[in-house]
Structures are given as C-alpha cells and as structure tokens.
Amino acid sequence: MTFRGHIHNGQVVLDEPVPLAEGVEVRVSPLRGSDGAAAAPVDGLQQTGQLSVERNFHHLVDEWKAATALTSSGTELLLHPAYQRIIGMGKDAVRLIVAEMRREPDHWFWALKAITGEDPVAAGDRGKIDRMTASWLKWAEQRGY
C-alpha cells in the first residue's frame, strides 16, 4: 500500500486522506531529489525490503534450528512454525534456502518442494540427506540460483 504526499513546512502532508489508524508506523521515501531529478528510492526500497527478507529468513532459520536440534521427528521438523513461516515467504525464500543449503545441508527439501511445486529427488533417495541435498543443489544450479 503506497500513498503519495509532499513535504510542507518540514512535515509529510499526504495528498489524499488515508485509512490508517493513529500510531501506525509508516516508511517515507522521496520520489525526487531537491533538484527535481528522479532519485533511486524504488531501488532503495527494494534493497531495504530484500535486507528485511534476509534478516527475517535467517532469524527464522536460527529459531527453527535451535527449537528442533534434539528432535528426530520429521513431523516436528517440517511443521515447526518457523519452518512453516519460511515456506510462507514463498519464492523470495528459494534463493536464501539454496544458499543456506550450500552453507550447511539440512532438511530444506520439504520447504523447496512446497514453494516451487517441484521435486528433483529420486524416490530411492528419500531420507538420504546428502543425496537429497545434491539433487536440490543441482536443480538450483540449473535454474540459476
């Protein structure tokens, strides 16, 4: 949700009334510099958003690993709320999962399968974590991740 406005007497004045409650936190980003030239706020926003996605991802990975370190249950691993939230990040998470998988192989197959709808793991390799990892990393390489 984006609203347009202008700086007036040092304060942001929105061009139209907006349906935001009192106290809601907002982000303000200039569209043009003081010289009238288009700035790079969109890139900036994207960059900020990407950093936020990465931070959130790594926070969730840490939470998941700490909470499930002692469990053998595949169900607990894959249904843990942090793991499910990573799946909920959708396509944004694929590149991050692949990088994490390269850094430290772990049980990322289900998340990748859930997000991408693909499954490069041969039926006979299920449960063999090193082979499952190799299959997904090959898949990632073929798709430029």
Added chain:
Amino acid sequence: MDIEHLLARQFPFLASEGFIETSPASAQYNCIAWAAGQTDEWWWPLPVGAYSWPAGVPRSETLTAFLLAFQSLGYLQCDDEKLEPTFERIALFVADGKPTHAARQLADGSWTSKLGRWIDISHSLRALAGPTYGEVAALMKRPRIAPGAGRSRTNITSSQY
C-alpha cells in the same frame, strides 16, 4: 541459551547420570536410523514419504508402527534392559503417546543415542527420560550381529528367542 542449559532443561537426569559424546553433530541421520545401524539416512514414518522407512511398515507415528519397523530388522519385544552378550537391545521412548526416540544398547551395557540433528552420545537409559523424549515405552532385542555382518533385515521368528 548454551547447550549445557538446553540439555539440563530437556533431559533433567542427563547431568547426574552422565554421558559421553561419541560423534560430531550431523543432520544426515537420526536416532531411529542410528538405532537401526544406519548413518546415511533419516528414518521417520512421515506419510508423505519424505524420509526413509522400512518397506511394508505403516507410515504412522504410533508405537505399533515403530515396533513393526524394528521387527522388520529382526527385533522382538522383551521385558527388561539387562545386558545379554548374545543379544542387542533397543529402547523406544514415547512422549504424549507418540514415539520420540530410540536408543541402542552397546556391548558394555551402556546405551547409544543420536540426539536429533545433534551429536551421538553413550548414556544410561534413564539419562534421556524427561519432557523431550518422555519415557521408555518398549524394549526389543535380537541376536547380536557379528561385526561386519551388517544390520540388514532378518527372518528371525519369536520361537528363536
């Protein structure tokens, strides 16, 4: 929270009972695979088939399914955890009605466990009782396999015990 505090919270008897770390951490195999003698697979009866599980054994998170899984490896239920040189035992832990963990008895009478994606340890059976793994719900045994003979499926029947 450091690992000592985590272990103390999850396994209240571990510190007093003592344990020895016997392998580095690994996400390649879990306690069920380790009890079955595998170090390159993760065993769990997830219905969607993401993990290894013995063929023909129901993929359900019930003690019955876990008993059948180890029965397919030649184990049969027994009543005690005493050391018998010619038998190898496993113990199945259950918490809140669901299987959580398996440990395997070593030749010296101690037990070996893989702790989730973390390390292998040798320990007493009581050491892992607690909120995380619950309590031992079943013990099974089979004739001890000679080193190098592998741990593949056998066709031992109850009359041999």
